[in-house]
Amino acid sequence: VYRLIYWPxxxxxxxxVRLVLEDAGVPYDDVARRSESxxxxxxxxxxxxxxxGKVMPGFAPPFLVHEELILAQMPVICAYLGQRxxxxxxxxxxxxxxxxxxxxxxxxxxxxxxxxxxVSSTLYYEDQKEAALRAASLFREQRLLLWLRYFDxxxxxxxxxxxxxxxxxxxxxxxxxxxxxxCFSFPVTMKGxxxxxxRITALRRAVAARPRLAGYLASERRIPFNQHGIFRHYPxxxxxxx
Amino acid sequence: VYRLIYWPxxxxxxxxVRLVLEDAGVPYDDVARRSESxxxxxxxxxxxxxxxGKVMPGFAPPFLVHEELILAQMPVICAYLGQRxxxxxxxxxxxxxxxxxxxxxxxxxxxxxxxxxxVSSTLYYEDQKEAALRAASLFREQRLLLWLRYFDxxxxxxxxxxxxxxxxxxxxxxxxxxxxxxCFSFPVTMKGxxxxxxRITALRRAVAARPRLAGYLASERRIPFNQHGIFRHYPxxxxxxx
Numbered sequence: 001v002y003r004l005i006y007w008p009x010x011x012x013x014x015x016x017v018r019l020v021l022e023d024a025g026v027p028y029d030d031v032a033r034r035s036e037s038x039x040x041x042x043x044x045x046x047x048x049x050x051x052x053g054k055v056m057p058g059f060a061p062p063f064l065v066h067e068e069l070i071l072a073q074m075p076v077i078c079a080y081l082g083q084r085x086x087x088x089x090x091x092x093x094x095x096x097x098x099x100x101x102x103x104x105x106x107x108x109x110x111x112x113x114x115x116x117x118x119v120s121s122t123l124y125y126e127d128q129k130e131a132a133l134r135a136a137s138l139f140r141e142q143r144l145l146l147w148l149r150y151f152d153x154x155x156x157x158x159x160x161x162x163x164x165x166x167x168x169x170x171x172x173x174x175x176x177x178x179x180x181x182x183c184f185s186f187p188v189t190m191k192g193x194x195x196x197x198x199r200i201t202a203l204r205r206a207v208a209a210r211p212r213l214a215g216y217l218a219s220e221r222r223i224p225f226n227q228h229g230i231f232r233h234y235p236x237x238x239x240x241x242x
Numbered sequence: 243v244y245r246l247i248y249w250p251x252x253x254x255x256x257x258x259v260r261l262v263l264e265d266a267g268v269p270y271d272d273v274a275r276r277s278e279s280x281x282x283x284x285x286x287x288x289x290x291x292x293x294x295g296k297v298m299p300g301f302a303p304p305f306l307v308h309e310e311l312i313l314a315q316m317p318v319i320c321a322y323l324g325q326r327x328x329x330x331x332x333x334x335x336x337x338x339x340x341x342x343x344x345x346x347x348x349x350x351x352x353x354x355x356x357x358x359x360x361v362s363s364t365l366y367y368e369d370q371k372e373a374a375l376r377a378a379s380l381f382r383e384q385r386l387l388l389w390l391r392y393f394d395x396x397x398x399x400x401x402x403x404x405x406x407x408x409x410x411x412x413x414x415x416x417x418x419x420x421x422x423x424x425c426f427s428f429p430v431t432m433k434g435x436x437x438x439x440x441r442i443t444a445l446r447r448a449v450a451a452r453p454r455l456a457g458y459l460a461s462e463r464r465i466p467f468n469q470h471g472i473f474r475h476y477p478x479x480x481x482x483x484x
Contacts, residue, residue: 056395059346059388069335073342080338093311096322100315103345104301110352118360119373120380131361131373138362146301153298 001027002081003065005048008032008041010229011181013074013109014062019173020078022216024085030221074109075102082170089164098171101154101163105174108147112182113230115139115237125234136237140189144182148197151175155199161206168210175200176207181231186238244270244323245307247290250283252471253423255316255351256304261415262320264458266327272463316351317344324412331406340413343396343405347416350389354424355472357381357479367476378479382431386424390439393417397441403448410452417442418449423473428480 002021006014008030021028034040048063048070057063058072064080071077079099082088088095118135119128151163158165162172179200183190194201207213216222225231244263248256250272263270276282290299290312299305300314306322313319321341324330330337360377361370393405400407404414421442425432436443449455458464467473 056392056399058342059349059392069338071338071342073345076338076342076345096311096313096318100300100313100318103315103318103348106345107301107352110349114356114360118356119377120385122380122384128373128376131370131376134370134373135361138364142364143362150298150301157298 001029003029003031005031005045006062007045010226011223012229016074016174016177017062017077019177020081020087020170023173023210023213025212075106078102078170087170089167089169094164098169101171102174105178108178109230116232116234132237140239144193148193152197152199160199161202172203172207176204179204184225185231185233188238245273246270247273247287248304249287250274252468253465254471258316258416258419259304259319261419262323262329262412265415265452265455267454317348320344320412329412331409331411336406340411343413344416347420350420351472358474358476374479382481386435390435394439394441402441403444414445414449418446421446426467427473427475430480
């Protein structure tokens with residue numbers, strides 16, 4: 001059984017891992033969502049983060065524990081799970097390309113996060129709001145379209161509906177989640193932006209309609225987006241396009 | 243023969259790839275460093291970046307072209323080359339851990355970059371200097387020690403001198419390069435900070451003393467650090483510790 005260790009009250013980078021586990025339909029223990037008396041809570045994350053016993057599992061959560069393996073880094077965990085559960089493209093060459101795309105999605109996730117925390121993750125939003133207004137404006141007006149255009153072109157090349165054509169992979173789940181997060185953070189901007197990228201919209205729908213994921217997304221296991229995660233909705237950071 | 247495509251006038255993320263190629267002692271074509279009349283220059287990077295023909299190789303350079311494979315993303319390229327040239331730890335489990343560490347180093351590299359470009363990569367430093375002063379101060383005083391402490395603990399666990407003990411891997415070359423870059427950017431801060439982490443200093447020396455790398459670092463192939471790359475030295479962003 002897989003053990004996922006991630007902050008219990010937000011989607012964050014852990015959600016990319018959850019989506020792979022849910023789509024694969026494998027049981028997993030979302031450790032920190034148990035109560036502290038049952039070994040869960042923030043304490044479970046901190047124990048690994050600060051080196052539980054002798055092992056230094058990674059710089060930051062999410063962590064995946066599976067048999068002897070303790071793994072960190074969202075793209076690496078997702079690639080590991082995707083490989084084990086058939087959520088990868090067919091050839092080794094394409095699997096390298098999948099990993100590259102996943103790392104690229106992780107970069108986009110970090111950039112989206114940094115729109116509300118441009119100066120430092122150690123400060124509150126309110127203490128860097130002025131810089132956030134500038135950062136978000138430039139993200140909306142310049143960077144966002146570069147990201148969307150890139151993924152759209154990959155979909156165009158593959159022939160769709162997925163990033164590797166007919167066959168779904170963990171990277172499609174990640175692009176779904178990135179887009180969901182951006183739509184939560186920038187609803188006005190994204191409504192306009194996505195209208196230019198029907199292939200991305202089609203991918204979102206295809207992923208959301210997968211039976212296990214549809215069940216998961218409607219369940220209480222899916223933590224709603226909120227103001228503690230990577231993707232946050234500050235209306236002043238969103239704006240109509242054009 | 244490998245073809246590396248990266249901006250020709252700076253180390254940047256391409257340098258992590260160059261170090262693996264140089265340490266492996268394999269021939270490679272650093273395409274963009276040839277003149278434009280020989281197919282090099284910035285034009286060579288842009289051709290791939292904007293989708294040369296039908297292929298969309300990645301969101302950003304560096305790109306590695308090897309036979310049919312076109313790969314982007316520094317950690318993925320380095321893992322690919324490390325695997326092919328024996329610069330990886332022995333077991334599959336440890337190789338996943340190596341990849342995780344490399345992605346983590348890439349995160350640290352991005353965070354170091356963002357100290358001088360906190361608001362947006364689309365603005366000049368001078369147009370975000372105020373935010374950069376705050377970002378660099380918090381990086382120096384809080385984040386930098388977290389990063390160094392993490393890598394130090396990994397070295398402690400492995401027994402050193404490398405991140406996987408006796409055996410060198412591509413990740414050691416990356417940690418070397420990260421540390422070199424930080425020392426260029428923050429010479430005063432790093433002089434103080436590194437004194438607390440002799441294992442990291444030992445690793446830096448061990449990597450720099452590897453015969454092929456020592457030759458490379460002294461050669462004209464090694465582009466000096468400068469004010470165009472990821473790691474830049476703005477004296478106002480550096481400061482004595484304590």
